[in-house]
Amino acid sequence: MKEIFNVAVIGAGVVGCAIARELSKYNLKTVVLEKGSDVCSGASKANSGVVHAGFNNKVNSLKAKFCVQGNEIFEQLCRELGVPYKKTGKLVIAQSDDDIKELENLMDAGLKNGVKGLSIVDRKSLKLMEPGVEGVAALYSPNSAITSPYLLTIAYAENAAMNGVKFKFNSEVTGIDEKNGYFKIYHNGGYTQAELIVNSAGCYADKIAGMIGYTDYRIYPCRGEYVLVDKRWSHLLTRMIYHVPPKDKSVLGVHITPTVEGPILLGPTADFIDDREDTSTTMPGINQIIEEARKILPSLPAHDSITAFSGIRAKNKSKEEGGLGDYIIENRKHSHFINLIGIESPGLTASTPLAKHVTKMISEVVKLNIKEDFNPIRPAPIRLAELSHEQRAELIRREPLYGEIICRCEHVSKKEVLDAYNNILGVKTLSGLKYRARVMMGRCQGGFCTAKIVSILRNDLKKSYTEIQLKNPGSNLFTGKVREEDTDNVKRD
Numbered sequence: 391m392k393e394i395f396n397v398a399v400i401g402a403g404v405v406g407c408a409i410a411r412e413l414s415k416y417n418l419k420t421v422v423l424e425k426g427s428d429v430c431s432g433a434s435k436a437n438s439g440v441v442h443a444g445f446n447n448k449v450n451s452l453k454a455k456f457c458v459q460g461n462e463i464f465e466q467l468c469r470e471l472g473v474p475y476k477k478t479g480k481l482v483i484a485q486s487d488d489d490i491k492e493l494e495n496l497m498d499a500g501l502k503n504g505v506k507g508l509s510i511v512d513r514k515s516l517k518l519m520e521p522g523v524e525g526v527a528a529l530y531s532p533n534s535a536i537t538s539p540y541l542l543t544i545a546y547a548e549n550a551a552m553n554g555v556k557f558k559f560n561s562e563v564t565g566i567d568e569k570n571g572y573f574k575i576y577h578n579g580g581y582t583q584a585e586l587i588v589n590s591a592g593c594y595a596d597k598i599a600g601m602i603g604y605t606d607y608r609i610y611p612c613r614g615e616y617v618l619v620d621k622r623w624s625h626l627l628t629r630m631i632y633h634v635p636p637k638d639k640s641v642l643g644v645h646i647t648p649t650v651e652g653p654i655l656l657g658p659t660a661d662f663i664d665d666r667e668d669t670s671t672t673m674p675g676i677n678q679i680i681e682e683a684r685k686i687l688p689s690l691p692a693h694d695s696i697t698a699f700s701g702i703r704a705k706n707k708s709k710e711e712g713g714l715g716d717y718i719i720e721n722r723k724h725s726h727f728i729n730l731i732g733i734e735s736p737g738l739t740a741s742t743p744l745a746k747h748v749t750k751m752i753s754e755v756v757k758l759n760i761k762e763d764f765n766p767i768r769p770a771p772i773r774l775a776e777l778s779h780e781q782r783a784e785l786i787r788r789e790p791l792y793g794e795i796i797c798r799c800e801h802v803s804k805k806e807v808l809d810a811y812n813n814i815l816g817v818k819t820l821s822g823l824k825y826r827a828r829v830m831m832g833r834c835q836g837g838f839c840t841a842k843i844v845s846i847l848r849n850d851l852k853k854s855y856t857e858i859q860l861k862n863p864g865s866n867l868f869t870g871k872v873r874e875e876d877t878d879n880v881k882r883d
């Protein structure tokens with residue numbers, strides 16, 4: 391008889407993977423079904439990467455509660471999972487005396503939400519903290535931090551897999567039946583059976599809920615575009631710099647964020663759109679970002695962006711309703727079907743508290759037994775670029791493949807590419823290598839290293855050209871013979 395899982399999590403974004411990791415602490419058979427070819431195929435790969443403190447969220451909301459809890463545990467979480475974390479602090483800038491009232495409102499909400507360390511600084515102190523920033527005063531939040539959203543998602547998933555969770559990629563859920571006390575979940579490549587479903591499908595959570603009869607949920611996609619500025623400008627700021635939030639308060643507005651990798655992130659915009667897949671970037675969006683960012687950091691170069699991208703917020707309130715709802719997490723109609731609807735910002739910050747909340751809901755209907763040998767530690771992969779010259783030399787002496795540089799922009803070695811390829815989740819795409827090893831992510835965006843990576847896949851890993859995919863099935867990098875066929879002596883396809 392086909393296996394029946396105790397829990398199926400639909401969606402391998404940061405929240406689905408956090409839930410999977412939390413569930414892996416118990417003796418359960420858990421599976422994660424993901425329509426993409428890797429984790430982080432939705433909002434979790436394209437956001438600001440900010441570990442929010444919790445002063446932007448409505449007092450007494452679930453968002454505020456989980457954000458404050460998430461902020462408090464984030465550093466320890468990143469330590470356990472080998473994920474970068476930097477407590478840069480954040481400044482919300484008042485550009486006029488009117489804005490100062492808004493800073494006071496934010497501070498008041500923050501204090502009520504239990505955010506620690508907030509203060510309002512005057513122009514002189516602001517200049518000392520961030521000399522390039524223009525403003526008359528600022529709200530300073532020392533506990534706001536930055537992380538890598540995709541490395542965190544990968545780490546959650548890897549740690550869950552280490553502890554027994556199964557991941558099924560390229561498995562888009564298309565229908566759900568319930569019979570004899572368990573669900574039959576239809577997806578590409580067949581079906582999966584489970585006693586309980588956690589619907590963590592982000593922008594598609596309303597569609598998944600609709601499969602078992604919920605008709606009252608609706609997701610309103612809201613796109614946020616970003617521009618990434620080359621890391622040689624990273625000296626321009628040390629903290630995150632935000633405008634006071636726009637009047638409608640449904641988003642935080644364009645901000646300037648240092649990233650853990652070095653480049654400066656500008657954005658996001660906010661546009662309600664119809665197509666949940668439309669992650670395009672637009673000239674008006676990019677112009678708006680540059681213009682708004684320069685109002686607070688005038689020296690910001692407009693010409694030195696290395697890429698632009700966008701992410702889609704899964705809002706549960708429409709533009710007409712003001713766009714700002716609280717998280718909906720409920721098993722209203724069916725105790726064994728938990729829906730997470732509208733998990734927009736601060737979903738990254740709140741991912742572990744959200745996961746603990748869902749686990750508690752599960753414990754009310756399924757007996758959970760602690761797994762004695764759960765291992766919370768997922769070791770950080772070695773990053774050559776982060777080591778001193780002496781450490782690099784020692785590493786290369788032990789393993790010469792660390793001495794072969796594949797990505798010149800980010801200083802990624804061949805050994806790191808091979809380690810990324812051998813990930814525990816079994817992801818073999820170019821995009822999977824990009825997010826794990828940082829190849830194709832630097833200034834040239836893959837211009838130099840893509841050919842070298844293809845050569846590794848061909849020569850070291852014996853892949854045929856037609857097996858090399860960017861991400862989802864059908865995204866083949868090659869469709870036929872290419873020039874390398876005539877210039878090297880590798881086995882022909």
Ligand SMILES: Cc1cc2nc3c(=O)[nH]c(=O)nc-3n(C[C@H](O)[C@H](O)[C@H](O)COP(=O)(O)OP(=O)(O)OC[C@H]3O[C@@H](n4cnc5c(N)ncnc54)[C@H](O)[C@@H]3O)c2cc1C
Nearest residue numbers: 401403405425432433434437438440563592614737738739
């Ligand atoms: C522009 C922007 C900026 C943000 N900034 C921040 C920030 O700085 N800090 C912060 O804390 N939060 C931030 N957020 C919020 C945060 O990114 C999200 O709350 C979080 O990523 C949501 O994670 P998720 O797992 O719920 O959704 P997702 O990451 O979208 O994951 C859902 C997954 O479900 C899969 N899926 C969908 N349909 C199906 C199906 N039928 N079958 C199988 N799988 C399916 C998708 O492929 C996807 O991988 C931001 C969000 C956006 C968009």
